[in-house]
Structure formats: structure tokens, C-alpha cells
Amino acid sequence: MLTTNFILVLVVLTNLKLLGSSRLGASIRVVAAQGVVLGFLPILAHWHELSLHFALLAAGTIAIKGIVFPWFLFRAVREAEVIREIEPYVGYVASLVLGVLALGVSFWMCMRLPMPENIASPWLAPVALFSIFAGLFLIVSRKRAVNQVLGFLVLENGIYTFGVGVAARTPLLVEVGVLLDVFVAVFVMGITIFHINREFDHIDVDRLSALKD
Amino acid sequence: MIFALVILPLLAGLAAFALPSSAMRRSLLVGTALAHAALAATCWKWTPAPALGGWLALDAAGLLFLSITSGLFLVVSFYVIGYLGQEANRRATDMEEGFLFDNAPEAVFIGCLLLFLAAMTLVTVSQHFGLIWVAIEATTLASAPLIYFHRHHRSLEATWKYLLICSVGIALALLANFFLGVAATQANNGIFPMVLSELVTHAQALQMPWLKVACLLFFVGYGTKMGLAPLHTWLPDAHSEAPSAVSALLSGAVLNCAFLGLIRVQQVCVAAGLGDFGRDVWLALGLVSVVVGAVFILGQTDYKRLLAYSSVEHMGLLALGVGLGGAGAFGAMLHAVNHSLAKVMLFLLSGNILARYQTKNITQVRGLLKVAPVTGLLWIVGFLAITGTPPFGLFLSKFIILKAAFDTGHVWIAIIVLAFLAVIFIGMTTAFFAMAQGEPGKQTAGLPSRSPLDKEPVSPPTPAGLRRGSLRPRFASDEDWWQIAPPALLGLLVLWLGLAVPGKLSDVLHQIAATLGGTP
Numbered sequence: 001m002l003t004t005n006f007i008l009v010l011v012v013l014t015n016l017k018l019l020g021s022s023r024l025g026a027s028i029r030v031v032a033a034q035g036v037v038l039g040f041l042p043i044l045a046h047w048h049e050l051s052l053h054f055a056l057l058a059a060g061t062i063a064i065k066g067i068v069f070p071w072f073l074f075r076a077v078r079e080a081e082v083i084r085e086i087e088p089y090v091g092y093v094a095s096l097v098l099g100v101l102a103l104g105v106s107f108w109m110c111m112r113l114p115m116p117e118n119i120a121s122p123w124l125a126p127v128a129l130f131s132i133f134a135g136l137f138l139i140v141s142r143k144r145a146v147n148q149v150l151g152f153l154v155l156e157n158g159i160y161t162f163g164v165g166v167a168a169r170t171p172l173l174v175e176v177g178v179l180l181d182v183f184v185a186v187f188v189m190g191i192t193i194f195h196i197n198r199e200f201d202h203i204d205v206d207r208l209s210a211l212k213d
Numbered sequence: 214m215i216f217a218l219v220i221l222p223l224l225a226g227l228a229a230f231a232l233p234s235s236a237m238r239r240s241l242l243v244g245t246a247l248a249h250a251a252l253a254a255t256c257w258k259w260t261p262a263p264a265l266g267g268w269l270a271l272d273a274a275g276l277l278f279l280s281i282t283s284g285l286f287l288v289v290s291f292y293v294i295g296y297l298g299q300e301a302n303r304r305a306t307d308m309e310e311g312f313l314f315d316n317a318p319e320a321v322f323i324g325c326l327l328l329f330l331a332a333m334t335l336v337t338v339s340q341h342f343g344l345i346w347v348a349i350e351a352t353t354l355a356s357a358p359l360i361y362f363h364r365h366h367r368s369l370e371a372t373w374k375y376l377l378i379c380s381v382g383i384a385l386a387l388l389a390n391f392f393l394g395v396a397a398t399q400a401n402n403g404i405f406p407m408v409l410s411e412l413v414t415h416a417q418a419l420q421m422p423w424l425k426v427a428c429l430l431f432f433v434g435y436g437t438k439m440g441l442a443p444l445h446t447w448l449p450d451a452h453s454e455a456p457s458a459v460s461a462l463l464s465g466a467v468l469n470c471a472f473l474g475l476i477r478v479q480q481v482c483v484a485a486g487l488g489d490f491g492r493d494v495w496l497a498l499g500l501v502s503v504v505v506g507a508v509f510i511l512g513q514t515d516y517k518r519l520l521a522y523s524s525v526e527h528m529g530l531l532a533l534g535v536g537l538g539g540a541g542a543f544g545a546m547l548h549a550v551n552h553s554l555a556k557v558m559l560f561l562l563s564g565n566i567l568a569r570y571q572t573k574n575i576t577q578v579r580g581l582l583k584v585a586p587v588t589g590l591l592w593i594v595g596f597l598a599i600t601g602t603p604p605f606g607l608f609l610s611k612f613i614i615l616k617a618a619f620d621t622g623h624v625w626i627a628i629i630v631l632a633f634l635a636v637i638f639i640g641m642t643t644a645f646f647a648m649a650q651g652e653p654g655k656q657t658a659g660l661p662s663r664s665p666l667d668k669e670p671v672s673p674p675t676p677a678g679l680r681r682g683s684l685r686p687r688f689a690s691d692e693d694w695w696q697i698a699p700p701a702l703l704g705l706l707v708l709w710l711g712l713a714v715p716g717k718l719s720d721v722l723h724q725i726a727a728t729l730g731g732t733p
Contacts, residue, residue, distance in 0.1 A: 113422060116398050132388065139381060148377060155384055163391045174343030178387065181350040185380050188357050192373055195364070 003044045004120045004165075008127040010037045011161065012103065015134040015154065019095040024146060028073050031150050031157075035065025038157055042164045045120035053172055057164070060179055069153065069186055076193045077146055090141040102133040116166060124165035131158025145193045149186060156182055214261035215269045218252050218279070219334050221245060226327030230320050238323045239294050245327055246283075246290040249334070253283035257717065267408050268341040273724035277546060278473045279337040281553050282466045286330050288699045292561050293326065293458045295695025299568065307365055314365040322362055329355040329462070336470040342407045345474055346383070346390050349438060352467055353379045359462075360455040371447075371454035378447040379438055386434025386474075392427035393481075396420045409477055416484035424485055431478045432494050438471035441498045441532060442505035445525045449509070452521035453573065457564025460517065464524045465557040469549055472531060476729065479535060483730035488538070492730070495536030500626060502529025507633040511640040515573045517563050519644055520556065523599060526637060527552040533630065534614040535729055537621055542726035544613030550718075551606035551710055555598040558703035562592050565696045566648070575644050580653030587697045589649050591704060596645040598707045600638050606710030 014034040021027050039062030042054040088095070106129035115125060135155025139148050163178075225245040232238045256271055256279065263270035271279065300316055307314055316322075332355050335348035353376065361372040390407070396419045397405040397412065405415045412419070437444040452460045482491035506526025513519040527548070534545025565588045570578045582589035598605040601612075611634070618627035714722075 113426070114420065116395055136381070139377065145373065152377065152380060152384070155381065159384055159388045159391065162388060163394075166391065166395055171341075171343065174341070174347065177344065177347035181347055181354070184354050185350070185376075188354050189376055189380075192357070192361070192369070192376060195361070195369055196373065 004041070005123055007037055007041055007044060008121060008123045008161075010034075011127055011131060011157070015131055016096060016099050018138065018150070018154065019099040019134060020092045022092060024077060024144070025074075027147065027150055028070050028077070031153050032066050032070035034154070034157055035069065036062050038160060038164075039066060041161065045124070045165050047120075053175075056172070057175055060176075061160070064179060064183055065153070065157070068183070072186065072190050073146060073149065076190045088142050088147075090137075095137070095141065098137065099134060102137070103130050106130040106133060119166055121165070125162060128158045128162035128165065131155070131161060134158070145189075145196055149189050149193070152189070153186070214252070214256075215264045215271060215338050218249065218338060219269075219331055221252070221331075222249055222327045222334065223331040226324050226329075226331060229324035229327055232320065235297070235319050238320060239297065242323050242326065243290050243294060245330075246287040249330065250283045250287040253279050256280075263340075267406075267410065268344055269338050270340045270410075271338055272340070272409075273721045274473060274476055274728070275337045275340075277550070277721050277725065278469050279334065281469055281550060282330070282333045282337060285462065285465045285553060285557050286333075288703060289458050289461055289557065289561070290326075292461075292564070292695055292699045293323075295693055296456065296458055296564065297322070307363075312365070314363060317358065317362045317364060321358055325355050325358045326462075329359065331355075333466055333470050336473060340409045342390050342393060342409070342412075342477065345477060346387055349386070349435065349470060349474055350380070350383045352470055353383065353438070356459070356463065356467065359459040360451050362456050362459065363454070368454040371450040375447045375451040382434050382437025382444065384434070385430050385437075389427045389430035389434055392423050392430060396423035396427055409480065412481045413484040416481060417486070419481075419485050421485070421487070424482070424487060425490065428478055428482055428487065428491060429494070431475065432498065435471045435474040435478075436498060439468050439475065440471075440502075440525050440528050442502040442525055442529065445502070445505070445528075448525060449518045449521040452524070452560075453515055453517040457517070457560050457567060460520070460563075461557040461560035464520070464560060465553040468524060468528055469553060472528070472549065476535070476725070479730075480728045483728065488730035492536045492538055495532045496623070496626065497536075499529045499532030499534075499536055500629065502526065502532060503630055503633050505529075507636045507640070510637050513640070513644065514575055516566070516575050516578070516644060516648065517560075517573050519575070519641070520559055520563060523637070523641070524552075524556060526633075527556070527599075530611065530614060530630075533626070534617070537614065537617045537623060538730050539617060539726065540620065541614050541617030542729040543722050544610050544617060546722040546725050547710075547714065548607065548610035548614065551610050551707055552599075554703045554707045554710070555595060555605070555607060558591070558700040558707070559595040559599060561696075561700045561703075562588055562595060565692070566592070568696075575648060578648045579651035581649045584653045585692050587692050587701075591697070591700050592645065593649055594704050595700070596641060598704065600641055601634070604708065604711045606707045609711055609714075 011034060014030050014037070017030050018027055021030065039058050042057045042061070043050065046054050090098070103126075106126040110125040110129060113125070115122070119125075132155055135151050135153070135158055138151030138154060142148055142151060222245055225241055229238050229241055232241065256276055261271055297319055306312070329352060332348055332351035336345060336352065339345045339348055357372055357376050360375055361368050393407060393412075394404070397407060397415075398420070399405070399418065405411050405418070433444065437447075440448040452463060455463065479488075479491050479495070482488055502525050506522045506524075506529060509522040510519055510526070513522065531545045531549055531552070534541040534548060565585065566578060566581065567573060569585055569588075572578065581592060598607055601607040615627050615631065618624070618630070
């Protein structure tokens with residue numbers, strides 16, 4: 001119970017940090033940290049009924065969200081040389097204020113739904129909902145493609161929190177399918193980011209090749 | 214049998230990435246499409262046994278959408294072969310802004326097409342809600358590289374919007390799946406398996422508040438993919454920038470897959486006694502889609518975007534049909550078949566027009582009947598079909614849906630829909646007849662002069678394309694068989710469905726409609 005809540009508090013803090021962060025590198029690290037922290041959630045939330053299922057889920061999550069995604073996104077960013085201040089549609093202070101409001105709304109909404117009796121912590125559903133709100137907000141309020149992918153990951157983390165914590169009895173095949181889909185999604189998005197950068201850096205060079213016989 | 218349906222295109226798709234020659238890849242594409250269609254056809258005769266403990270099974274709805282997907286893919290694969298033959302030189306000049314761009318490697322294109330087919334097949338045969346989600350997300354991921362076939366900044370923008378909007382939408386559908394999981398949790402801590410038949414059997418024992426929220430989230434998630442307004446924003450961009458064969462598959466097959474996902478949700482809702490709640494959502498989304506489609510069709514200047522908005526409109530009609538229930542649901546299923554056939558036909562024809570005129574602007578296409586008589590004639594036939602003129606199939610299905618609206622007392626909905634259908638008819642008439650008639654070549658006068666850079670394309674113009682540096686289309690009737698035969702075949706099918714609905718098909722449509730509730 002206590003450790004689960006500790007993880008959930010970390011998730012809330014990482015979300016707030018993301019909402020207020022202007023550095024791309026820092027944002028990627030924060031999302032990676034959030035992924036690792038959430039990787040322990042299946043084990044801690046189901047401490048009394050621990051099985052191979054949850055261990056595999058934890059290992060897969062930590063490997064993909066904590067190691068593969070950050071490595072891949074750092075590569076995309078480095079090749080694209082976009083480590084600059086980001087200029088969002090909504091400012092950082094305003095983002096933080098909205099984030100705190102969203103946290104309140106999440107708790108209020110979850111009080112109105114009948115929760116299953118045996119969930120590890122009453123904070124699970126509200127924190128999951130807050131992550132979903134934060135992710136959606138990051139996607140619509142940030143301009144750079146990489147930041148939108150980070151927003152998508154936060155959104156996905158929120159849904160994962162809910163899935164692991166509240167609706168725990170998903171079959172392993174589906175869990176693997178979901179993880180695989182998210183993995184491929186980020187992979188395809190990353191490739192698209194490569195192309196976006198190539199397109200908008202080299203578009204003029206491409207035009208020069210028209211002058212030949 | 215069911216495994217074969219999914220695994221065949223999956224393996225073929227993976228193989229296509231590795232094959233060395235383009236001739237082998239192309240024969241693999243057509244061969245797989247033929248085999249897949251043959252397998253799907255045998256499913257009408259012999260119902261395949263469920264696999265994976267009931268997770269994979271073919272019910273009436275699955276069979277219908279599997280057949281649509283498989284048949285259309287077969288027709289489109291022939292078109293793709295001809296298209297790739299024409300686009301073989303990998304560097305091309307952009308038709309709107311005149312810069313050079315590359316096409317994606319053919320191996321990637323064919324490989325992704327086949328993986329796309331595998332994902333769509335998995336959607337139609339899945340009975341487990343988690344698996345349906347995985348499959349629908351997989352269709353997004355497999356089709357994203359297809360939209361980015363022409364590698365330039367506009368298609369890139371379209372691909373990015375498609376990926377992000379659909380992924381976010383479908384992520385919400387994942388949340389809906391978890392909500393459904395909570396709804397299926399029993400008091401004694403057991404849980405019903407999230408297989409359609411199990412949920413329908415135990416529907417009364419589900420927790421209603423969670424089921425309601427799950428239902429709404431499913432509508433947002435799969436509705437995004439289905440292109441229901443106001444969640445349709447990715448659709449016109451993706452359809453206008455993708456190669457025409459891919460646009461055809463997106464409109465004719467993918468939208469249907471998402472529709473099938475929502476049909477599954479409605480089936481559970483009906484069994485749980487939430488049928489009316491679900492139907493209200495369907496009606497609202499359907500009405501908004503028809504209105505939005507009409508507004509954007511009127512005065513549209515890009516004919517591929519026009520077709521895309523027409524898809525939004527028709528998805529709206531499908532939603533209205535399901536929302537009305539009973540006879541309306543039957544009409545919606547028939548309409549799904551008709552719309553797929555007619556829309557794929559039109560998108561393939563739009564590819565012919567694009568290759569010939571090198572523009573997507575309606576005002577710059579004139580005299581299609583003189584320049585390409587067969588394409589022009591089929592373009593008019595397609596227009597008559599898609600607007601629901603008798604004796605085409607869409608007339609019949611639209612009529613059934615509207616009649617259901619009057620019969621069930623939704624008179625205002627029927628009147629509003631009729632009014633906007635009239636608006637759509639006017640908007641499409643203006644565009645289609647202006648393109649088909651008139652003097653070819655006249656449009657060149659009104660064009661802004663191009664820079665000298667654009668007048669010397671590095672690649673030789675395609676056979677059916679333009680002469681070097683000239684915007685005047687060629688006058689010879691040199692239309693290839695692959696450009697004409699697939700759309701002509703689809704046109705004949707729509708006509709046939711308008712004259713007589715085969716008994717077997719009618720049975721299947723009735724079976725689906727019976728699971729969607731409403732007064733029959």
C-alpha cells in the first residue's frame with residue numbers, strides 16, 4: 001500500500017515536472033524515469049498474488065519504456081539536432097496551473113465511480129486519469145513532434161497505470177499485444193520524426209538536383 | 214482456417230521485405246490477394262471452427278467485413294501492380310509545387326500493404342475485445358508508411374496527423390477496454406472473459422456505470438478511426454496525400470474495420486439493456502457527420518478531399534442506420550457494402566485522373582470524357598452510384614435507412630438528413646460534371662506560369678502522363694486495362710446490388726441487424 005502510493009506520488013511529480021519543463025533532453029529523461037517507476041507497479045500492486053505474469057509485465061515495461069524508448073528518442077533528437085528551448089502554445093507556468101487543476105478534477109471524477117473493492121490503492125484511478133489528462137494536454141499544447149510523442153507516452157502510461165492497478169486480470173497475450181503495439185507506434189513515430197527533419201533541413205538541397213541535364 | 218486467413222498475408226508481407234526482385238514481389242502481392250479472397254469465399258460455404266479458445270471466430274458481422282476487405286484488396290492489388298509499373302522510376306516531380314521527391318521503396322510499399330491486410334483480417338475474426346484493439350492499432354501502424362509513399366512534406370504532414378490522431382484515439386479505446394474489464398468484474402472477484410459471446414451472455418451482470426463510460430470511450434476511440442465527425446480531422450489529409458490505391462483501401466476497408474469494432478460494443482450494450490443509450494450516441498455522431506460532410510463537400514476544390522468528405526458523410530449514414538436499429542441496422546450493413554464498392558471505384562478513378570492531369574484541383578480538370586473516355590464515363594457512373602441515384606445499390610440502402618427513420622418516429626432526423634443529402638448531391642454534381650465535360654486543355658490559360666525549374670522534370674514523364682513541360686493532357690485514348698477494369702468491375706457490383714440483393718448476403722445482414730437491437 002505504502003510503496004504503491006509512493007510510486008503514484010512519483011508519477012504525479014514527474015507529470016508536473018514535464019508540464020513545466022522546457023528542456024527536451026530533461027523531458028525525455030523524466031518520461032524514461034516514469035516508465036521505470038511504473039514498471040514496478042505490477043509487482044507492488046499485486047504483492048500478495050505475485051505471479052510470473054506480473055514479473056514478465058514488469059520486466060517488459062522497464063526494458064521498453066525505461067531503456068528502448070529513451071535511447072530511440074535521444075537518437076531521433078540528436079540526429080535532428082533539435083535540443084533547443086521549446087516554444088509551446090501554452091506557457092510553462094500556465095501548464096503547471098492547469099496540471100494542478102487537472103489533478104483535482106481527476107480525484108473528483110474518480111470519487112463518483114464505484115471502484116472495485118480490492119485495488120491496491122485508492123489513488124490508482126485518479127493518478128491514472130491525471131496522467132491521461134497530462135498526456136493529452138502535452139500533445140495539443142506542444143509544437144515539436146518529439147514532445148508530442150512524449151505526450152503520447154505519458155497518456156499511454158496513464159492508461160497502463162489504470163490497466164495494471166484497477167483492471168488487473170487482462171490476459172498475458174493482450175498485455176504483450178498492447179506493449180508491442182505501443183513499441184511499434186513509437187518506432188514508426190520516431191522514423192517519421194527522422195523524415196520530418198530530413199525533409200525540412202534538406203528540402204533546398206533537394207531542389208538543387210533539378211539543375212542537371 | 215482462421216489462422217490461415219491471418220497468417221498468410223502476415224508471412225507474405227514479411228517475405229515481401231526480403232524478396233530481391235520487383236516481379237517476385239508483385240506476383241506475391243496478387244497471389245496472396247487471390248489466395249486470401251479464395252479462403253474468405255470458402256468461409257461463406259463452411260463456417261470455420263473457432264480457434265484460440267473462442268478468441269478467434271467468424272460470426273455474421275465478421276464474415277461480412279472480412280469479405281468486403283478481402284474482395285476489395287484483391288481488386289486494388291491489380292490496380293497497384295499497374296500503378297507500380299508506372300511509378301517505377303523512383304524520382305518524380307511534385308505536381309503542385311514542382312520540387313523533386315522520391316517514392317518509398319517498392320518492397321516497403323508491398324510489404325506494408327500485405328501486413329495491412331493481415332491486420333484488417335485480424336480485426337474481422339477477433340472476438341476478444343483486447344485482441345480487436347491490438348488489431349485496429351496494427352492497421353494504423355501498417356498503413357502509416359503507405360500514406361508516406363510519395364516522400365514529400367505534404368504527405369509527411371498527413372502521415373504525422375494520421376499517426377498521432379489515430380494513436381491517441383485508439384489509446385482511449387484501450388482505456389475503454391480496461392473500463393470494460395472493470396465492468397466485467399464480479400462481486401466475488403471473478404471476471405468474465407472479454408470475449409464477445411461471454412459478455413453478451415452475462416451482459417445483465419456487468420456493472421452498468423463502468424460499461425457506460427467504456428462505451429463512450431470506445432465511441433471516441435474507434436470513432437476517430439472510423440472518421441465520424443467531429444473526430445474525422447485526420448481523414449481528408451490522409452486520403453488526399455496517399456496514393457489513390459491506398460486512399461481506396463483506407464476508405465473502403467479501414468473505416469469499416471473501426472465500424473466493426475463499434476458494432477461489437479453496441480452488441481454488448483444491447484445485451485446489457487443499454488441499447489437505447491448506445492443508439493442515441495450513434496444517432497448524434499451520425500447526424501453531425503452527415504452535416505460536416507455536406508458542409509465541406511460544398512465548394513471543395515480538391516477532388517480527392519471531396520471523396521474523403523464523402524466518406525465522412527457515408528460513415529455518418531452508417532452510424533445513423535445502427536442508431537435507428539432494426540431495419541435501419543440492416544440498411545446500414547447493406548450501405549457499408551455498397552459504400553465500400555463505390556468509394557473504392559471512385560478513388561481508383563481519381564488515381565487515373567491524377568496521373569493524367571497531374572493536379573488534384575477540380576477547376577483544372579476539364580473534358581475528362583474526351584481525354585479519357587472510359588475513365589470519364591466510369592467517373593460519372595461512380596458519381597451516380599455514390600450519390601444514391603437509382604438503380605445503384607446505394608439508393609436502396611439509403612432508402613432503407615431513411616424509411617427506418619420515418620417508421621421509428623425520427624421524422625426530424627430524416628428531414629435533416631434528406632436536406633443535407635440534397636446539398637451533397639448539388640455539391641458533387643457541380644464538381645463531377647465540370648470535370649467530365651468541357652474542353653480539355655482550356656484550363657491551362659488560367660494557370661500561373663511556372664518557374665523554368667519546373668519545366669524540365671528529370672524523370673521522363675509517365676506514359677499516360679504529361680508531355681514534357683506542358684500542362685496539356687494527351688488526347689489519345691490510351692487507358693491501360695489496369696486503370697479501367699478494377700473500377701468497372703466495382704461499378705457493375707454496385708449496380709447488381711441495387712437490382713438484387715443475393716439471398717445469402719441478405720441472411721447475413723439480417724443476422725447482424727438482429728444483434729444490434731431496435732424494433733425490427
